[in-house]
Amino acid sequence: MKKREFKTESKRVLDLMINSIYTNKEIFLRELISNASDALDKLYYLSLTDNNIKINKADLEIRVDYNKDDRTITISDNGCGMTSEELENNLGVIAESGSLHFKEENSGQDDVNVIGQFGVGFYSAFMVSKKVKVESKSYKDETATIWQSEGVEGYTLSDSTRENIGTTITLYLKDDTEDYNYSDFLEEYRLRNIIKKYSDYISYPIKMEVENSRKKEDSDEYETYKEVITINSMIPLWKRNKKDIKEEEYNNFYSDKFYDYSSPLKVMHFNMEGNVNYTALLYIPSHAPYDYYTKEYEKGLQLYTNGVLIMDKASDLLPDYFSFVRGVIDTEDIPLNISRETLQDDKNIKLIAKSIESKIKKELESLLKDDREKYEEFYKAFGMQLKFGIYNDYGMNKEKLENLIMFPSSKDKKMVTLKEYTERMKKDQKNIYYASGDTVDKIDMLPQTQSVKEKYEVLYLTEYVDEFAIKTLHSYDDKEFVNVSSENTDLSTEKEKKEMEKENEENKKMLELMKEALDENITEVKFTNKLKKHPVCLTTEGEVSTTMEKVINAMPTNEKINAKMILEINLNHKISDKLKELYKKDKEELKKYTKIIYLEARLIEGLPIDNPTEMSNLMCDIMASK
Ligand code: ADP
Numbered sequence: 001m002k003k004r005e006f007k008t009e010s011k012r013v014l015d016l017m018i019n020s021i022y023t024n025k026e027i028f029l030r031e032l033i034s035n036a037s038d039a040l041d042k043l044y045y046l047s048l049t050d051n052n053i054k055i056n057k058a059d060l061e062i063r064v065d066y067n068k069d070d071r072t073i074t075i076s077d078n079g080c081g082m083t084s085e086e087l088e089n090n091l092g093v094i095a096e097s098g099s100l101h102f103k104e105e106n107s108g109q110d111d112v113n114v115i116g117q118f119g120v121g122f123y124s125a126f127m128v129s130k131k132v133k134v135e136s137k138s139y140k141d142e143t144a145t146i147w148q149s150e151g152v153e154g155y156t157l158s159d160s161t162r163e164n165i166g167t168t169i170t171l172y173l174k175d176d177t178e179d180y181n182y183s184d185f186l187e188e189y190r191l192r193n194i195i196k197k198y199s200d201y202i203s204y205p206i207k208m209e210v211e212n213s214r215k216k217e218d219s220d221e222y223e224t225y226k227e228v229i230t231i232n233s234m235i236p237l238w239k240r241n242k243k244d245i246k247e248e249e250y251n252n253f254y255s256d257k258f259y260d261y262s263s264p265l266k267v268m269h270f271n272m273e274g275n276v277n278y279t280a281l282l283y284i285p286s287h288a289p290y291d292y293y294t295k296e297y298e299k300g301l302q303l304y305t306n307g308v309l310i311m312d313k314a315s316d317l318l319p320d321y322f323s324f325v326r327g328v329i330d331t332e333d334i335p336l337n338i339s340r341e342t343l344q345d346d347k348n349i350k351l352i353a354k355s356i357e358s359k360i361k362k363e364l365e366s367l368l369k370d371d372r373e374k375y376e377e378f379y380k381a382f383g384m385q386l387k388f389g390i391y392n393d394y395g396m397n398k399e400k401l402e403n404l405i406m407f408p409s410s411k412d413k414k415m416v417t418l419k420e421y422t423e424r425m426k427k428d429q430k431n432i433y434y435a436s437g438d439t440v441d442k443i444d445m446l447p448q449t450q451s452v453k454e455k456y457e458v459l460y461l462t463e464y465v466d467e468f469a470i471k472t473l474h475s476y477d478d479k480e481f482v483n484v485s486s487e488n489t490d491l492s493t494e495k496e497k498k499e500m501e502k503e504n505e506e507n508k509k510m511l512e513l514m515k516e517a518l519d520e521n522i523t524e525v526k527f528t529n530k531l532k533k534h535p536v537c538l539t540t541e542g543e544v545s546t547t548m549e550k551v552i553n554a555m556p557t558n559e560k561i562n563a564k565m566i567l568e569i570n571l572n573h574k575i576s577d578k579l580k581e582l583y584k585k586d587k588e589e590l591k592k593y594t595k596i597i598y599l600e601a602r603l604i605e606g607l608p609i610d611n612p613t614e615m616s617n618l619m620c621d622i623m624a625s626k
Contacts, residue, residue, distance in 0.1 A: 001158040006092055010123075011152050015127040018362050024182070028124040029064070029191070029516040030198035030317060032075045032169055034308050035122060036062045037202045039079025046080065053139055062206045064231075068186045071173045077204075078166035081138040084145040084157055091122055091134065092145035093145055124586050126151060128182055131172040133440060139165045145597035180378060192231055201236035201307035229529065236307055239326055242269050254283050257302070258326045262286050265378055268327075268363055276351040282327035282360070288381045292324065298586050301356075304330040316344045321401060322360050323387025324382045329356070329365060363406055368417070379406060387469040395472040402473060407466070408440050410449065410458035421457060429456050431482040433489070436461035436547040438606050446604065447570075448484040449535035452530070455491055458484060458546055464551045471543070485546065485605075487539040487566050490530055503571060510583040510590075514567075517591040518598050524566045525594070530568040538601045540568045546605050567598055592618050 005016060005076070011611035040060045047053040053445065063076045082090060098228040125132045130150060131202050131203070137144035149155035162168075166508055184190050187208055195206055208231050211300045213222045237245065250267045264283040271279050280397045289295045299320065300313025307330065318325055333348040343349050368375040379386075386405055390398045402418060409416040421432060435458050437443035442462045444453075452458055470481045482489055488498065488557055504511065504526050514525045523541060541564040542548055569576055575597065582590040600609075609615060 001156050002155060004092060005082075005154040006152065009406075014123055014152050016125060025127045026185075027198065028128050028171075028192045028215070031071075031121055031124045033062055033064075033195070033199045033202060033206060034166070035216045036075060036079060037199075037204055037308070037475075039077050040204050040257060042080075043078075043080040043165070046139065058358035060204050062202070062204055064206060064208045064448070066186050066188075066191060071186065071503045072618065073171045073173065073185060073191070074153065074168055075171075076168040078164060080169055081141075082134075082136040082145075082166050083138040083141045084143070085137065087134060087136060087145055087147040087157065095589065102108065113522060125169065125171055127327050128173055128185060129171040130174045132166060133170040133172070133285050135162055135170075136167040137162045164370050171376070194232045198309050199240075201234065201309075202232055203234055203305065203307055205230040205234065205536045206232045207606070227483055236304070236328075238279050238330055239307070245269070247348065250281075253281075254326070256510070257328075258283070260285055260289070260326075260531075264326075265374060266363065267366060268359065268470050270359065272352075272355055276333050276348045276355070277332065278329055278331035278333065278352050279327050280327065280356060280359070282325050282356070283377060284325060284363075286377065286381070288324065293384070297323070301325070302328045303334075304328060305334055306330070306332055310334075311340070311343070314343060314349075316339075316349055317356060319353075319357055319389070319397070321386055321391065321397065325386060327359055327487055328422075329611075334515070361400060362403075368404065374404075384463055384465060386461065387465045390460070390469040390473045391465060402476060405457050405469070407434070407459040407461060409445065409454040410435075410460065413440055413444075413460075416457075416459070421459065422477045422479055424457070425479070426456060431477065432459065432476060433457070433484050434459040434461050434467075435484040436467050438462065438547065442606065447531045447536070447537040447538065448489070450532055450534065451520065451530045452484040452489065452491060461547070462556075464547075467545060467547050482547055483540070483613050485537075485539050487541045489539070490528075492530060499526060500529055500571070507580070507583075510580065513587065514590065514594040515580075517594045520566045521562045521565050522567055522598065526566065526568055527571040527576060528568040529571050531568070531573070533573075534602045535573045535575045537568050537570055538605050538606075538607075540564060541566055546607055550607065567601060569597070592622060596622070 005011075025368045028517060040062070043053065044057060044060060047055045060078060063074075065072075065074045065076075066072065088342065090105055107512065132149055134147040135144065136147070144160035146160045146208050147155055147157075173185060174180075176182050188208075191208065192210070195208070199206060200334065207228050209226050211224050212227055213224045215221070216223050235248065243400055247267075250269070251263050253266075254264050263286060265286040266284040268280065268282040268284075271277075289297065298313050298315070299318050300311075300315040301324050302309060303314040303317065305309040314329070317329060323626060329352060331352060333352075334346060346589060357382070364375070383405065386401050390401050390405065406415040406417045409421070418432070425432075427558045433452050433456050435443045435446055435449045435452075437446060437460075440460050443449055445461070449458055461470065467483075473481065475481060484623070492500070507527065511525045515522060518525070528537075538546060544552075544561060544563040544564050553560075569579070579590060582593060594613065596618050
């Protein structure tokens with residue numbers, strides 16, 4: 001028996017594993033099964049070119065056994081095996097370990113986040129074992145060898161009498177502690193679950209002896225018996241031919257994997273070949289998960305390489321605005337030991353992410369074109385996310401998303417896209433008009449909306465992100481977005497405008513007096529002829545609209561902003577005559593009237609009233625004086 005020491009850096013990784021407090025210790029099984037699967041691959045490919053190696057592909061398999069009395073788990077394969085030198089070189093040394101580098105760069109941090117994000121390999125066995133024994137016979141060697149180690153002290157090599165080619169790894173589990181129950185791994189259901197979870201799509205059977213029960217013949221009693229079964233399903237759904245997959249299978253896979261029991265709205269299954277190769281099985285859910293619009297929601301796709309799960313939620317594969325997409329990516333073009341940290345810098349991951357993004361975009365565009373009803377269902381669930389996407393990152397992605405958004409229209413209150421809107425614009429129309437408010441009905445009744453919609457179509461913005469997105473877009477197809485409540489929105493003719501200017505000039509003194517009666521947010525009071533039947537409205541001057549004021553002031557920050565507002569009074573309404581009359585007779589009364597109509601205008605806009613008592617007192621005063 002030969003005693004050997006580990007190389008220094010291997011010692012350190014080993015030390016990291018042994019003392020790991022990482023909660024995901026269960027991944028040791030994934031790592032050992034992946035190694036076994038690689039060894040089977042190697043032997044199989046060798047057999048294709050080397051006539052001396054005779055194997056039957058159907059015999060290649062992985063076995064997992066456990067023994068409660070000995071507290072051992074064994075993982076065996078009939079793959080290529082290792083010679084004594086290979087055992088030494090492969091298991092005694094860690095050549096280039098991602099985890100080690102990461103650990104060095106981040107020394108001081110605890111291990112919790114370090115391990116498990118890597119393909120930590122064979123050494124992960126030491127997270128759960130006090131002793132590891134590897135017995136192996138290589139296809140190219142006559143003799144077999146046993147490699148054994150109890151940790152950093154080193155390892156021993158000794159001869160074995162094993163005759164079959166392949167490798168058997170025996171893990172002697174650690175004793176249970178207050179913090180961790182290692183015995184759990186000796187339970188059949190636990191092992192089965194771990195295998196299903198991480199290694200379901202390994203392409204060789206993973207066999208295990210399990211306990212079953214059956215009804216005894218000629219009796220109502222049951223008896224238990226043992227049988228060896230294959231735990232993994234072996235062929236991943238995404239690797240199968242699209243033509244052979246039923247909708248039900250896609251849906252079952254979706255609900256199994258992503259715990260959503262309503263059917264997905266859309267399934268995307270495709271292979272990409274080119275600069276980078278991958279297979280994708282993506283789903284667009286039919287409704288937003290309950291936590292979708294919260295910080296708790298985690299975006300990401302499952303990342304597999306060669307059927308082995310590498311990461312559960314690889315967030316770098318999806319842009320935020322498509323964060324609702326769930327699914328699986330399988331690629332051979334990334335290193336197995338990729339981590340969350342190295343993922344974002346990986347060239348191929350970037351290529352895949354880009355390609356996925358354009359695929360999803362195209363899919364949504366064709367859904368919009370071909371199945372309007374479904375698209376609107378999708379939009380109801382996730383439209384807000386698209387609008388956030390336009391607004392976020394300083395509008396960097398607005399061009400990508402502008403054709404995917406839609407708003408209710410004044411025309412029929414149905415949804416309209418920007419493209420549809422501009423295509424049916426009137427010849428003389430230069431701008432895209434919008435109005436915002438709490439609900440479609442409320443917006444529809446706004447005086448400003450009423451006056452514009454008679455002439456042109458108006459988009460109704462009801463979600464708080466809407467106006468921010470519109471402002472970020474600024475224009476679509478060279479047509480600028482214009483708020484109907486903006487002071488500049490005046491559809492009257494030049495002649496009418498001139499007349500109004502004259503009217504306002506003549507009543508300047510009175511309008512100024514009225515302005516003084518109001519709070520400082522009112523920058524001007526003026527007459528207008530743009531309102532049809534309505535007596536008053538509030539319009540805004542500058543960038544901040546009243547809706548934006550509402551949204552920003554509702555945010556949990558101390559920053560408060562005030563839209564600059566103009567109180568406009570319909571010159572053709574009786575109230576204007578009354579005001580003019582009061583100006584001559586009773587200036588104090590005029591102030592009261594002014595306050596009331598201003599507060600009314602705020603109510604119409606859905607803005608809060610600071611002092612409702614004052615308003616009701618004023619009204620009662622006036623009513624009583626009649
Ligand atoms: P990795 O698999 O990332 O290379 P590991 O530490 O898991 O790193 O394994 C080191 C090497 O040991 C493998 O590359 C492989 O050559 C060899 N090896 C591990 N397990 C087996 C096995 N079951 N059969 C044959 N070779 C193995």
